[in-house]
Amino acid sequence: MSNYPGGKMINDEIKSTLESDVKAVIAGYVKKPVAEIKMDQPLREQLGVDSFGMFELTFEFQEKYKLEIPEEDLKKMLTGNDIANWLAQKGKK
Amino acid sequence: MKNDTHAKNVAKVMKRELFNRVVITGLGVVAPNGIGIDAFWGALEKGKSGIKKIKAFDASRNRCQVGGEITELEPSAYIDSKKIDRMDRYAQLGIVAGSMALADAAIKVQEGDPPPGVYIGTGLGGMLIYERSFEVLTNKGPRSIHPNAVSSSMPNSLAGHIAMDLGLKGPNIAISTACSSSSHAIGHAFDAIRCARSEMILAGGSEASLSPLTFSAFDAMRVMASDCNDSPEQASKPFDKRRGGLVLAEGAAMMVLEEFNGAMRRGAHIYAEVLGYGANSGGYHIVAPDPTGQDVVRVMRSTLRDADLLPTEIQFISAHATATQANDRVEALALKSIFGDHTKNLAISCVKSMIGHTIGAAGAFGVLAALLAINKGVIHPTINFAVPDPECDLDVTPNIARKREIQTAMINAFGFGSNNACLIIRGVK
Numbered sequence: 001m002s003n004y005p006g007g008k009m010i011n012d013e014i015k016s017t018l019e020s021d022v023k024a025v026i027a028g029y030v031k032k033p034v035a036e037i038k039m040d041q042p043l044r045e046q047l048g049v050d051s052f053g054m055f056e057l058t059f060e061f062q063e064k065y066k067l068e069i070p071e072e073d074l075k076k077m078l079t080g081n082d083i084a085n086w087l088a089q090k091g092k093k
Numbered sequence: 094m095k096n097d098t099h100a101k102n103v104a105k106v107m108k109r110e111l112f113n114r115v116v117i118t119g120l121g122v123v124a125p126n127g128i129g130i131d132a133f134w135g136a137l138e139k140g141k142s143g144i145k146k147i148k149a150f151d152a153s154r155n156r157c158q159v160g161g162e163i164t165e166l167e168p169s170a171y172i173d174s175k176k177i178d179r180m181d182r183y184a185q186l187g188i189v190a191g192s193m194a195l196a197d198a199a200i201k202v203q204e205g206d207p208p209p210g211v212y213i214g215t216g217l218g219g220m221l222i223y224e225r226s227f228e229v230l231t232n233k234g235p236r237s238i239h240p241n242a243v244s245s246s247m248p249n250s251l252a253g254h255i256a257m258d259l260g261l262k263g264p265n266i267a268i269s270t271a272c273s274s275s276s277h278a279i280g281h282a283f284d285a286i287r288c289a290r291s292e293m294i295l296a297g298g299s300e301a302s303l304s305p306l307t308f309s310a311f312d313a314m315r316v317m318a319s320d321c322n323d324s325p326e327q328a329s330k331p332f333d334k335r336r337g338g339l340v341l342a343e344g345a346a347m348m349v350l351e352e353f354n355g356a357m358r359r360g361a362h363i364y365a366e367v368l369g370y371g372a373n374s375g376g377y378h379i380v381a382p383d384p385t386g387q388d389v390v391r392v393m394r395s396t397l398r399d400a401d402l403l404p405t406e407i408q409f410i411s412a413h414a415t416a417t418q419a420n421d422r423v424e425a426l427a428l429k430s431i432f433g434d435h436t437k438n439l440a441i442s443c444v445k446s447m448i449g450h451t452i453g454a455a456g457a458f459g460v461l462a463a464l465l466a467i468n469k470g471v472i473h474p475t476i477n478f479a480v481p482d483p484e485c486d487l488d489v490t491p492n493i494a495r496k497r498e499i500q501t502a503m504i505n506a507f508g509f510g511s512n513n514a515c516l517i518i519r520g521v522k
Contacts, residue, residue: 031175052240055240056239056241063237
């Protein structure tokens with residue numbers, strides 16, 4: 001499911017796929033094994049993603065899902081969960 | 094006249110007292126015909142060309158389809174995978190060559206030491222990233238531009254990456270004067286050390302010009318050799334009557350410059366001393382050289398004056414020699430004008446015959462080639478020399494290397510923008 005969001009319903013299966021996609025992108029960005037990435041890990045404090053890094057990281061999601069993340073939403077993204085939830089919400093609309 | 098001579102001698106003594114001596118103690122190179130100093134020198138000595146049919150992009154519709162492409166380097170073997178994506182290719186090549194130079198100089202940067210500086214010449218900077226970003230802008234729109242587009246395409250990105258990655262936190266300067274960029278970078282580094290503003294500087298140049306727009310833009314000027322698309326190694330023919338233009342190349346040449354006494358104290362290996370630097374402009378044309386060559390004569394003369402040398406004390410010329418008709422003719426004219434009868438005693442050679450024209454890195458490549466010639470007692474050849482040009486009647490060490498002990502070398506570099514730089518180095522016995 002590389003081009004999420006595609007469906008209207010958010011079920012557990014979709015959520016799990018989304019989480020693994022988000023983990024994979026974060027892992028690729030911080031150059032760590034996917035297994036070491038936790039969805040509730042603070043991106044800034046524990047994974048070293050600074051404010052410019054957030055632009056770079058979210059750029060990856062924008063490109064992957066063909067979405068644009070507004071600045072005000074970007075500021076609220078502190079963990080992988082925040083990103084996955086935002087993407088899920090976006091998919092709901 | 095007597096007073097004049099006395100005044101000059103006093104000035105010489107004062108200069109020696111006031112200025113620090115500056116020496117070169119570490120070398121690094123990434124060239125189309127060799128990675129690392131030993132491979133590079135081995136190739137130069139053998140007259141091995143690094144010019145190939147271009148693979149970096151589809152050049153099949155270009156007039157010129159050959160270039161000095163580096164095909165045997167895997168930058169990820171040298172650069173942290175977290176950082177490599179943020180660098181344009183020119184920065185990757187520069188980091189590799191810079192790391193080699195620091196390792197060769199056996200420098201360990203420690204807290205509390207005066208921080209070494211970084212002076213980098215590049216004519217174009219990160220053009221590959223710039224071109225790709227333009228493609229994204231055209232195809233996908235402004236909001237798809239990568240956040241790193243500016244920081245990886247700007248001409249001082251390499252200098253910044255070197256400071257971050259190699260820990261050199263002194264003055265951090267990028268100089269962009271087309272084909273003379275790295276000669277000016279080395280010259281300014283020399284000035285900074287001799288005036289005691291810095292004790293050690295990593296200086297040189299890097300360029301990665303084999304990207305579709307940049308390459309095609311040079312091609313559009315009709316300055317590139319298009320007569321050897323099926324025999325790439327013969328494309329670059331400096332000073333030969335058949336010369337058909339320059340061959341664009343990528344590469345990086347870096348060196349550690351440091352204050353002489355500091356180098357002696359730490360027992361560094363000294364390759365050569367930098368004696369003089371000159372800079373000027375022809376104020377003539379944005380790309381064409383002044384056909385009289387007077388600006389080139391002036392820059393060589395001012396460099397000799399800076400080094401306190403007579404023309405007869407120069408033994409080797411690392412010529413700029415791009416292999417365009419106009420440039421080589423003017424350089425030959427200028428050399429004969431300033432060196433007169435001594436011209437026949439000069440060893441002259443053109444590294445571009447083997448690696449092509451690395452634009453902003455070209456001056457540093459010239460310095461490297463001269464410095465190695467001094468250290469090895471061998472003059473590398475100018476390859477592809479077959480038909481002499483009466484207007485370029487110089488001994489350019491045609492095709493085969495020649496054993497000759499030399500001490501003092503002059504390195505020329507002339508850039509678009511009517512921009513000239515000249516350096517003089519001498520071996521340290």
